[in-house]
Amino acid sequence: MIKFQGVHKEYDNGFVALKDIDLTIEQGEFVAVIGLSGAGKSTLIRCINRMHDISSGSLMVDDVDVSKLRGKEIRNLRRRIGMIFQSFNLVSRISSLKNVLVSFVPEMPFWRKIFGLYTKEQKIKALEALDRMNILDKAFIRVDQLSGGQQQRVALARTLAQKPSIILADEPVASLDPVTATQVMKDFQKINEELNMTIIINIHHVDLALEYATRVVGIRSGEIVYDGPSSEVTKEILEHIYNGKLEEELSAN
Numbered sequence: 001m002i003k004f005q006g007v008h009k010e011y012d013n014g015f016v017a018l019k020d021i022d023l024t025i026e027q028g029e030f031v032a033v034i035g036l037s038g039a040g041k042s043t044l045i046r047c048i049n050r051m052h053d054i055s056s057g058s059l060m061v062d063d064v065d066v067s068k069l070r071g072k073e074i075r076n077l078r079r080r081i082g083m084i085f086q087s088f089n090l091v092s093r094i095s096s097l098k099n100v101l102v103s104f105v106p107e108m109p110f111w112r113k114i115f116g117l118y119t120k121e122q123k124i125k126a127l128e129a130l131d132r133m134n135i136l137d138k139a140f141i142r143v144d145q146l147s148g149g150q151q152q153r154v155a156l157a158r159t160l161a162q163k164p165s166i167i168l169a170d171e172p173v174a175s176l177d178p179v180t181a182t183q184v185m186k187d188f189q190k191i192n193e194e195l196n197m198t199i200i201i202n203i204h205h206v207d208l209a210l211e212y213a214t215r216v217v218g219i220r221s222g223e224i225v226y227d228g229p230s231s232e233v234t235k236e237i238l239e240h241i242y243n244g245k246l247e248e249e250l251s252a253n
């Protein structure tokens, strides 16, 4: 469970990006965070794995008080929380399989790290993750030879191999064409349903958010202005979230 209670986030320059956020997300939910550019979506997501520090309030992930973690404890938290980025963050000149294997490096002894000596079990886990994402046939292909959608699947496989309980995705489909973006959303849906992983996605495509996520959190100027089932989101609610600029948002995507 993820629980924000009275969370404020003020950046060093004094800008307040999150105001009094109360939000509870249960294990296995698929949540889309929507709102105008600059509303605070990325900030909200990145506080969960301590990429950003909160300024006040409390943020719990299961029984862990995220703001109290230090050094190694933060790394342990991040092992439980996978992160997917718009830019995939893959190593472009190595194969899909090697990219997935990289996820095991933090837990390897020093001498194995130096020589890149992965165990048979790790290789099997990596291949299983690629298989789950239907991209096993590209295991030995360099990722710079894959399409954007295929690269995002490799990134998802790398995250899955860590066996996280939560996946945070910061605009994971922003750089993809509409067909591929839909496919990647289906991949998230599959992971969510089959593995009961919590998925929290920051997304500009309102239609994809409503179709694939089960819950929508609408943010406006750092405040939650809607939180409910995606099936209950009306045009009026969207206008409220987007501060009357819904048409602009839709035409920009």
Ligand SMILES: Nc1ncnc2c1ncn2[C@@H]1O[C@H](COP(=O)(O)OP(=O)(O)OP(=O)(O)O)[C@@H](O)[C@H]1O
Pocket (backbone or CB within 6 Å): 011, 012, 013, 015, 017, 035, 036, 037, 038, 039, 040, 041, 042, 043, 044, 202
């Ligand atoms: N490091 C920072 N220092 C100061 N202000 C920041 C910093 N990072 C973000 N902000 C500001 O905080 C606000 C929220 O930013 P955030 O990136 O969370 O918005 P967003 O809703 O994800 O926007 P987008 O959809 O454009 O990515 C913005 O006004 C942004 O300019």
